[in-house]
Amino acid sequence: MRKTVIGVMGPGEKATEGDLQNAYELGQFIAQQGWILLTGGRNVGVMDAASKGAKSDNGLTIGILPNSDQHGISEAVDIAIFTDMGNARNNINVLSSDVVIACGIGAGTASEIALALKAKKQVILLTDDVESKSFFQSLSPENVYIVESVVDAIAIVKAILRSKSL
Amino acid sequence: MRKTVIGVMGPGEKATEGDLQNAYELGQFIAQQGWILLTGGRNVGVMDAASKGAKSDNGLTIGILPNSDQHGISEAVDIAIFTDMGNARNNINVLSSDVVIACGIGAGTASEIALALKAKKQVILLTDDVESKSFFQSLSPENVYIVESVVDAIAIVKAILRSKSL
Amino acid sequence: MRKTVIGVMGPGEKATEGDLQNAYELGQFIAQQGWILLTGGRNVGVMDAASKGAKSDNGLTIGILPNSDQHGISEAVDIAIFTDMGNARNNINVLSSDVVIACGIGAGTASEIALALKAKKQVILLTDDVESKSFFQSLSPENVYIVESVVDAIAIVKAILRSKSL
């Protein structure tokens, strides 16, 4: 009965155009598969773009918010979880995702990748940033997947879910 | 677009038969209204009964879990949010609920009522326990609603939601 | 080598004159015993008064703060722990205290007492509030101690610490 939850993490204010485009498409693919999209819930950057993409395909979207008020929430978030615990909520984001996709990089996203790896979660990294790819692959070769496209990211998600259900 | 989330809190292992019956019916009513049910997500007591009630009417159920593993989760939880923060997750439970219904009493539930009142949330209290009714009403007369039945609880939820949307 | 930590919890803005006087004296007695005082760390109410009392007797004071900035901290806090998790930090307050003393009552303090009892901690309650005494004693008769004075509170702390060290 439990639904599959895919987390899409990425920069807020500092997302690139490419990150936003990827995030929107990730949201669409996730919705098309019937998976639930989980993001950090704010109305900026990758969180917002992924949620909008998912809603464009009638997906269900969850936002794990850092604060406790009604401001700054993506309008494409269906269910808002208010943590009021700032960036410590990043740990909840990754623990609650069956697979974590990092779309772009920044300090917050780096913390989410690291917390996911600490919890032995599998992380798919979609970014042009060379240093982050090199670092996270060296940190956890067995749990980090570097991909070059949204389509590849979704293919890896499917493979991971299949291996979990065996 | 944001969905209405109603939190049902109550004892786990120490729930009474009356609490469990009330929780199941609360879950049913909440699902019938199209609201989302939020609980503490464990497979015991009020959390479990309310979630099962909601699923019996095709509702959507969210469980905010205290741990991070796959054990002890109510099978009637659709979406599991893993906090790994023990009882500190009680604050997330109440912050994420548009209205909080306390169904029965215990130390964990008392903490949720108190945290809800601290956050100026409205709390509906459905219990036979005399001391808890007396205490919480004295603590916050304006935000605590004492009810005698599930039907009354749902009527108060509707009134609160209506007043918020004005 | 580990030091004994005594938590003093109580209202912030809504503390009564009696609460503040009791808190100050509790801080003094705690410092005199060589125990460390732990509070919620803000510059108001019981937190502030207890910390000032402890410093007046050269005690060491820890404040577990709800936010992450330098504003609103009691000037009598030696060591500030910044949680940035709002009232969820109340759980850390009680888990980190060998014994919890509630000095006065309010919604935040009630959450701390309840979270302490949930964690099987012993709680000493010093207040004129009749309903809170009645409620918490009914909630956990074995772990709640009702006292009428600061001197009695300290005597109970000593007895609890002695029984733990056996």
Place this chain on the structure above:
Amino acid sequence: MRKTVIGVMGPGEKATEGDLQNAYELGQFIAQQGWILLTGGRNVGVMDAASKGAKSDNGLTIGILPNSDQHGISEAVDIAIFTDMGNARNNINVLSSDVVIACGIGAGTASEIALALKAKKQVILLTDDVESKSFFQSLSPENVYIVESVVDAIAIVKAILRSKSL
């Protein structure tokens, strides 16, 4: 009156001999300056070595623990703060440190560096790991200091503290 708190973060079970030696010396230097040492508090790796170093010079040590029980705590921790929030406590570690020193690298430490940078904290990185140095310096050139020795790390801490007090 507030005391200066220096956080030393680093791997637990996977710390190298070099990390442990550096951590011990960092603890000694920190104690000699009269600063308080803050670590993750467990009885392994960099946390344990730094705490032991600080105690060897009569420093005061704080451990911010991921759990809530008495097991696995470094015996060199004077004051234990029990968070019961797993790796989300990493955010508290960095928010509560005036300066963060990362001694060695691993997934948990990487999350702490990233959370520190997200909070605009200054981070000193002491490690042989090439990828982490390259990544974190590219992530936040203005707030990451790469050092080659314990002595250099302490010199940077002093410079940062001096600039803050101006």
